[in-house]
Amino acid sequence: MGTLGRTGLEAMSEEATVDAYGEDEQRTGLFTMLGSTSICPSPPWFSAAR
Numbered sequence: 001m002g003t004l005g006r007t008g009l010e011a012m013s014e015e016a017t018v019d020a021y022g023e024d025e026q027r028t029g030l031f032t033m034l035g036s037t038s039i040c041p042s043p044p045w046f047s048a049a050r
Contacts, residue, residue, distance in 0.1 A: 016033035
C-alpha cells in the first residue's frame with residue numbers, strides 16, 4: 001500500500017470542494033470523499049445520503 005503525501009491530500013481536498021457553496025458543503029464534500037477511501041472510513045453516524 002502506498003502513501004499519500006501532502007500534494008495528494010491537497011488535490012483530493014480541491015476535488016472534493018470545487019463545487020461547494022460555503023463551509024458546510026465543503027465539509028460534507030471532504031467527509032464524503034474520505035469515507036469513500038480507505039484513508040478514513042465513514043463513522044457510523046455519518047451518512048452522505050442525508
